[in-house]
Amino acid sequence: MASTSLDSPAAAAAARPGVRRRPLRPSVDRAALVVLTALWAIGVLLPILSLVVISVLQGRGLSFLWTVSLQPYADILVSYRIEPVLRTLRIVVVITALEFVLGFPFALWLAKGLREGWTKSILIVLLIVPFFLSPAARTIVWRPILGREGLVNILLTSTNLTAEPLDWLLFTEFAIHLGLIGPYFPSMVLPIFISVSLIDDELIKASRDLGATPMQTLRTVVLPLAMPGIAAGVVFTAVPMLGDNIASTLLGGGQVSMIAEGFDDLIRAMNYPAAAALGTTLLVAFAFLALCIRFVLKRLGTGFDIFEGMKG
């Protein structure tokens, strides 16, 4: 290490044009990286993984007894009804599929059908902004809009479209679906948009010049190359949604509960190992999804180098 830094690196680079050297940075920088990564692993990743361990312990208040038992899993499967878990999975699958249907053509159009310019910039900003807005504030507004004495029902009854106010609008699965579609749309669109943007226009033109129909180009050129983005979109949409507590609390109103409220119930009942068991199931679901996607991408032979993507 020391000897290379004594060479004149600029001269060496000039002597071999085209060869990108990896300059060896001074060890202080690397030490910082190593220390930070170690802290991150111990302080953040370890606590998250420790849920797996806690989930097989027995709890007494917030302290845990070091005796292994599978009681927590029995608790979430039996006494804590399995219904909210299945409902959550169903809702997540439906919404993720819906986001894909709504988002894929839009992302494709945004990346390859729209000229660079103001419209494109504004649409991209509109997709980025919601990540940084309070999720609770923009969900709570659905209540006065969908409620029994809310805006939609007032409009419906005053125009005599319905005789009675509709009561399936709020505190139902319908409301939860409606409340989830908006917030999770950017998480699906942005990764697909980025991966489609990275496809070279020349490839698409070549496909057309060789006589492919737009549909064939889409299926054989665009879709395989966009696969990493689609995979990222699915993960970024489905996994956080599994633990979403805002839509279900505010729009389910305690009548349609999802996994996130299960955490609340279990913690209120001081059954911490069972809460950890529930968390472990989410972790396993995440790991399973990630492995599936890795497998699919490997079979397709495409990878996604985020660094190359950023050089844009």
Place this chain on the structure above:
Amino acid sequence: MRRRPRHDPAGIFTGPTAAIAVILGAVALVLLYAPIAGLAVLSFSARPLTGIPWPLTLDWYTDLFTGEDARWIGPLVTSIGIGLLVSFLATAAALAIGRVMPLIRRRGGLLVAYLSVLVLPGILVGIAVLFFYRGLLDFRTGFWSVVLVHFVWALPFALLCILIVTVRFDHRLLEAATDLGANKIRQFIDIELPLLNPGITASAFFSFLLSFNELPRTLYTRGGITTLPYYIWTASASHSSAVSLIYALSAIIMVASFVIVLIATRVLMRSR
């Protein structure tokens, strides 16, 4: 340089297919922005809980600053304090990590280690921190644990902002500076900082906002701390008259957040 992209290079989009794509996207964008616009409109409504925007009134805004109803100021100060601290910590850590990462060979795993927490449900991270630190190690939760979970939330975004500028940083500049006799500190201040500045600025803004608006991770780690999103959450879940005030308060925060995001994205996009 690259030619200006044509309107429709692929011929994938004929008139009707483009229209379908736009309509599908518009449906989702309306579902995304209707509640945001609704919040702004209802904050001026005399009867916000009915969802009817009229008659208009400014009462909620004036009430926000008087007597009993001004209790949100304490949580606001707490949230700004935590936000600034998290913004500084996340940006500093992301800078330390991001400027070395493009140079190392086995960076894929490292990147996964830092970015994987991005997709984990917030509530899960909060519970993990509560159980590990409070349960296993017996630390009291409070200010530090809120800062920790917000840091975990902000760091991946901060790192992405920094990486956008560091992957394009030309390290031959530093080699040239070494040859010209500049020491490491001068190199960092005179060369790296100005060139990486757009990423650093964007990271600072975004980290602040992520912390400032964070709720699910805070729920179980807050100890006795009341952040502004938590205050709004409890107030809006209750059935008191305070709910009407929440619309005005949330509208103000949302407009401010919107402006900050616009500034930060502009800074970041300018760097290209």
